[in-house]
Amino acid sequence: MPISDWFKAREGRRYTVASAEKSADLPDGVWLKCPSCKHTIYQGVLEENVYVCPHCAHHFELYAHARVLSLADEGTFEETESTLSSLDPLRFSANKPYTESLASAKDKTGMAEAVVTGRALLGGHPVVLGAMDFRFVGASMGSAVGEKIARAFALAEAERRGLVLVIASGGARMQEGMLSLMQMAKTSAAAERLSRARVPYISILTNPTYGGVTASFPVLADIILAEPGALIGFTGPRVIEQTIRQSLPKGFQTAEFLEEHGMIDEVVPRTELASTVARVLDYLSGPEVPLAATGAACRVPASTGGDE
Amino acid sequence: MAQFVMEFERPLVDLEEKLQELKRLDLAADLELGEEIKELEAEIEQLRVTLYQALSPWERVQVARHPGRPKTQDYVEALCSEVVELNGDRLYGDDEAIFAGLATIAGHRCMVIGHRKGKSTKENIRRNFGSPHPEGLRKARRAMLMAEKFGLPVVTFVDTQGAYPGVEAEERGQAWAIAENLATLSALRVPIVAVGIGEGGSGGALAIGFGDRLIMLENAYYSVISPEACASILYKDAGRAPETASCLRMTAEDLVGLGIADEIIAEPLGGAHRDPSAVFAAVERAVIAALSELCVQDADALVERRFERLSAIGVYAEGE
Ligand SMILES: [Zn+2]
Numbered sequence: 004m005p006i007s008d009w010f011k012a013r014e015g016r017r018y019t020v021a022s023a024e025k026s027a028d029l030p031d032g033v034w035l036k037c038p039s040c041k042h043t044i045y046q047g048v049l050e051e052n053v054y055v056c057p058h059c060a061h062h063f064e065l066y067a068h069a070r071v072l073s074l075a076d077e078g079t080f081e082e083t084e085s086t087l088s089s090l091d092p093l094r095f096s097a098n099k100p101y102t103e104s105l106a107s108a109k110d111k112t113g114m115a116e117a118v119v120t121g122r123a124l125l126g127g128h129p130v131v132l133g134a135m136d137f138r139f140v141g142a143s144m145g146s147a148v149g150e151k152i153a154r155a156f157a158l159a160e161a162e163r164r165g166l167v168l169v170i171a172s173g174g175a176r177m178q179e180g181m182l183s184l185m186q187m188a189k190t191s192a193a194a195e196r197l198s199r200a201r202v203p204y205i206s207i208l209t210n211p212t213y214g215g216v217t218a219s220f221p222v223l224a225d226i227i228l229a230e231p232g233a234l235i236g237f238t239g240p241r242v243i244e245q246t247i248r249q250s251l252p253k254g255f256q257t258a259e260f261l262e263e264h265g266m267i268d269e270v271v272p273r274t275e276l277a278s279t280v281a282r283v284l285d286y287l288s289g290p291e292v293p294l295a296a297t298g299a300a301c302r303v304p305a306s307t308g309g310d311e
Numbered sequence: 312m313a314q315f316v317m318e319f320e321r322p323l324v325d326l327e328e329k330l331q332e333l334k335r336l337d338l339a340a341d342l343e344l345g346e347e348i349k350e351l352e353a354e355i356e357q358l359r360v361t362l363y364q365a366l367s368p369w370e371r372v373q374v375a376r377h378p379g380r381p382k383t384q385d386y387v388e389a390l391c392s393e394v395v396e397l398n399g400d401r402l403y404g405d406d407e408a409i410f411a412g413l414a415t416i417a418g419h420r421c422m423v424i425g426h427r428k429g430k431s432t433k434e435n436i437r438r439n440f441g442s443p444h445p446e447g448l449r450k451a452r453r454a455m456l457m458a459e460k461f462g463l464p465v466v467t468f469v470d471t472q473g474a475y476p477g478v479e480a481e482e483r484g485q486a487w488a489i490a491e492n493l494a495t496l497s498a499l500r501v502p503i504v505a506v507g508i509g510e511g512g513s514g515g516a517l518a519i520g521f522g523d524r525l526i527m528l529e530n531a532y533y534s535v536i537s538p539e540a541c542a543s544i545l546y547k548d549a550g551r552a553p554e555t556a557s558c559l560r561m562t563a564e565d566l567v568g569l570g571i572a573d574e575i576i577a578e579p580l581g582g583a584h585r586d587p588s589a590v591f592a593a594v595e596r597a598v599i600a601a602l603s604e605l606c607v608q609d610a611d612a613l614v615e616r617r618f619e620r621l622s623a624i625g626v627y628a629e630g631e
Contacts, residue, residue: 092626097558098545146625184535185624192497218489237486238476
């Protein structure tokens, strides 16, 4: 069979989500140019490599649906809260009406909001898995994103599933004013609850992660991973430059910069994210042993087949 | 400090100056201007009322930023006794943009936390104009946890343009510091009363700016983004801030309407700086009322209610 058909068939085998239309809007046999090394790469090859350039390891943007599928065990992702979407509570219409921004984002992405959440298995572990999509109003957090995130935390707690969230965002959604700012408090409160319930939470920061979103649930994870070269921070570089009237140091606010400053656990290439997350979950989400009930100081190993 | 004139007050100030001139003339030359003076005085009074009674959101922002507006340290001085100030975050340094201290408000022993703007340029430079670095927010968090440990209610005064946007702030984890405060505040097992006294600039304000009660001064604002920054993004023109100030719904009244703030404290005509002692008394009454109500509540119920209150914030659609 022609290689393009093979990829299509392979997609059919692997992708169980109806809305994996990301590749459908591109004609078959598309060739893309890597913005970093300028190599021309066949779309299918890029897809096979989770949108990482096989020549220079440049990480292309990965849309939310493709992202969750890249992490979930094959065929296990089931979307939740797929119809939750934004309203226009402030009737915000400075320059461009908010309703128009929302409508064009929905058109462009086929998504109801900027975050996809669902249940899945990851390395065999039941998890709640979510990913944000920067194409949707810059993956900014308004009421709907905040509510979906809060529900993902609640679901993880209720079903004691590890939570894995892939972050990308320009920050708070200013078109929702204070309702948007308060989502920072709301999602942080949800993260604190999950933490107290001792359910593991892993966040993966991707390019770009900024503003009020960074300063809330993403950085409250037990383990924080980031993709190579991703820009991550609170204030955007342009605003900082305007404030301090100096140019910024090279590599400022990259994932590597944050690792160096002790803010994240590890920079992990996209191709190794699933296995890294699975390994963390092996440690943190083994069979739950209520410590007080058993009197044990540590988790009891699942199988105690000794081989000394 | 020379009297600071807000842009929209200019017509009033012009009339007041004219009145002074008339009075001087009358006194010096005995011109019998009594009638004219009386008329002008009436005109001024009328203008004062119309000018200040219905301030636009952008005018309120100017009042909230008035250099003579009472600051956190004024409230601490007026409301608190036996103050023991806490310094340092035990990690990096002490940030003077944030005040934290043990204090007694009308018999209630509390932990008081606030953004601290300066009253002069020199003081403002030391206090970074009330814009905290991560160490300031971490000092605040240390104070919150100490309050929880010793069963003291937390009272916060919110007045900042925002968390400081600088290189060092990023290096030391500004986002991390804010998020940790949000998580801590959301689950703290003592009452938290937040008072918006001036500017409520985004994440840096929120990091000490919510709890079981949010009390707003009439001209205080609280916003996800400054009206200038919003105008720069939307119109590429910060000069259109008066428009975005309205769109963002950032006034005390808006916040009550959105279910985020609980109570508005009226300010003297023209703003809190016109009669600070009246404002201190009103804030003290509101804080005491809130504390009296909250301090008798069971800690589990208090935290649960705070969580539910936060969880309920948001307007969205569900279903097709
Ligand atoms: Zn490349």
